[in-house]
Amino acid sequence: MNDDEAIARSLEGDLSAYEALVARYSALAHRTAAMLGAGDEAEDVVQEAFVKAFRHLPSFHRDSPFRPWLLRIVANETHNLTRARGRRSELSVRLGATAVATAPDDPEGAAVATDRRARLLEAVRGLPERERQAVVCRYFLQLSEAETAQVLGWPIGSVKSRTHRGLARLREEVRDELG
Structure with missing residues (x-):
């Protein structure tokens, strides 16, 4: 199932369709959060980002690609985390x-x-x-x-x-x- 179909089905209440989006983009979202400064808290950032994305899915512009929209949410959540810490987070990267x-x-x-x-x-x-x-x-x-x-x-x-x-x-x- 492609992103458009998964989004349409998610909006109709099909949670398995949203799970497909989560599975497809989890690794990228985690890597994005970690590389933008979430460090060890990247998992929490990604989880919160997927929750927010699900809540705001009805406002998603269907003619736009999903990946950058989701990564924007991840970036915002990472920024919120680092701002809440009150200091610049140490970047934690694993590039094996x-x-x-x-x-x-x-x-x-x-x-x-x-x-x-x-x-x-x-x-x-x-x-x-x-x-x-x-x-x-x-x-x-x-x-x-x-x-x-x-x-x-x-x-x-x-x-x-x-x-x-x-x-x-x-x-x-x-x-x-x-x-």
């Missing part, structure tokens, strides 16, 4: 699936790749919050500029400029170490 490909019999290459990945993530964590959000959405979550703008509630020009500035800072920060 995006490891640089190395030969299984190359422990030195694997160690270098792990070190590079850790250094890059440290540099991303050090970006100013808005630049970090833009870079995370565009490159870690692989959202388009339009989807990133929708998720973060920014004009597309802000997405472009903050992504550009964030990437420039990252290049400067890791230039010597990562090549």
Whole structure:
């Protein structure tokens, strides 16, 4: 069942159709919350986001894609969480699936790749919050500029400029170490 059909059936009261949406987008929503600053509380953020999405499903514009709409809710919930903490949350990222490909019999290459990945993530964590959000959405979550703008509630020009500035800072920060 595609998103449109699942949404239509959910609006008619079919909870199994909404469960299909939850199953389809849970991993992405969790990764989004974690990378935007929810850290260990990403699970709670995602659960609250799905509850809010269900409650607000009647106001969803059916001609729009569901994924960015849901991720906007996740981003808002993450922002609420970090604001409620009263401090900037530590970014908690696990990127085992995006490891640089190395030969299984190359422990030195694997160690270098792990070190590079850790250094890059440290540099991303050090970006100013808005630049970090833009870079995370565009490159870690692989959202388009339009989807990133929708998720973060920014004009597309802000997405472009903050992504550009964030990437420039990252290049400067890791230039010597990562090549």
